[in-house]
Amino acid sequence: MAQIKRLSQSLTTNTTVFSALAIFGIGAYCTRSYFLQSAHAESNECPVMFSGLGFTTLRVQSVKAVNHNTKRLVFEFPDQNARSGLSLTSALLTFSRPKGRWLPVIRPYTPISDLNHQGTLELMVKQYPNGKSSTHIHSLVPGDTLTFLTSLKGFSWKPNLHPQVYMIAGGAGITPIYQLIRGILDNPADKTKINLVFGVNTEQDLLLRDELEEYKKRFPGRFDYVYTVSRLEEEKGGLKKGYVTEELLKGVLNGEKDTKVFVCGPPAMEASLTGSKGILARLGYNKGQVYKF
Known part of the structure; x- marks a missing residue:
């Protein structure tokens, strides 16, 4: 996670890198969307939401307060038959532009929902004092959207890897x-x-x-x-x-x-x-x- 923090700090201070990333991300998103739609049309397999680098924007379905500084947010997939496509211990890199900021903020969050569940994905987000991304996400209400840049693989777990x-x-x-x-x-x-x-x-x-x-x-x-x-x-x-x-x-x-x-x-x-x-x-x-x- 330290590497991700360094990445986000670099992006917020380097507009050239951000611009290149945005252009590449949009291109990747368009390409990925085309192939996903084509592949889904030619097979009976569930479409996958996160399969590589590219902007994916999801609508907030519901928000629930857990305590004074933590919320659970459910995001709905455009296709209710879709699944996340994430592997176990994966996180998602969110891409947001909080109110009053010109440059975006990029932060990783780990889904808490079943990664194979179809139609939705759930995050639990704690709001930190002066937390730019967490404060923005806490301001979201049903109907709002949040953009995800890519998935981040964590530890590669295999069943019975350790007793x-x-x-x-x-x-x-x-x-x-x-x-x-x-x-x-x-x-x-x-x-x-x-x-x-x-x-x-x-x-x-x-x-x-x-x-x-x-x-x-x-x-x-x-x-x-x-x-x-x-x-x-x-x-x-x-x-x-x-x-x-x-x-x-x-x-x-x-x-x-x-x-x-x-x-x-x-x-x-x-x-x-x-x-x-x-x-x-x-x-x-x-x-x-x-x-x-």
Whole structure:
């Protein structure tokens, strides 16, 4: 994600690059649209919305507030038989021009909906203070549109790649983690066991809590989680008080050799976990065992 941040900063300060990208994107969009329409007309396969670089504009179908700074937005595909075409752990690069800005803002967001679902796609977006893209997206209402530039592939997951995986999420970093969780558990051929550690500031920040708890009910022997809340008056109902610390992780991670640890959260949390002297290294996990979204 650091590379994406550098990309967006570069684009906002270099109009020449932006112009070239826009021209290329429009050309790619026209070419892609032509071939998609032709291919769909000649086969019975569902059309794919995101198959390469090119502007794709989708209409907002619904908006739901999750808490004081997070919303879930459902976008509808022009063809209700279409599917996203995204692979597991993929993100989408959004392209928007917030009010009062001449140059656009480009930011990645991870869908939380089933990537094979036909007709719609759902994003969950947290609004950050002075966040140009997130503030713009939070202003959208049903009927408005949002443009997507391209898809970004993440970790290449294959069913049963590891018998056990650990996932550590902080705040809105749950979105790529959740996409991988549902991709594994909704696949009957995948028997991977998952343990999640989810750290947030307040109980209201436990995004996708209902969905995670439903998965635990459906897969009691394969999926489990630990919630830790830093601003909690007292521990209750399975909620731990505090941060994602080395002591906490010692009670969850077992140090297996054939396993993978996925991490996504605020920069400070990721810095404390990853790296040659981070918590995961001290717990015995080598660089190849840790993947940071």
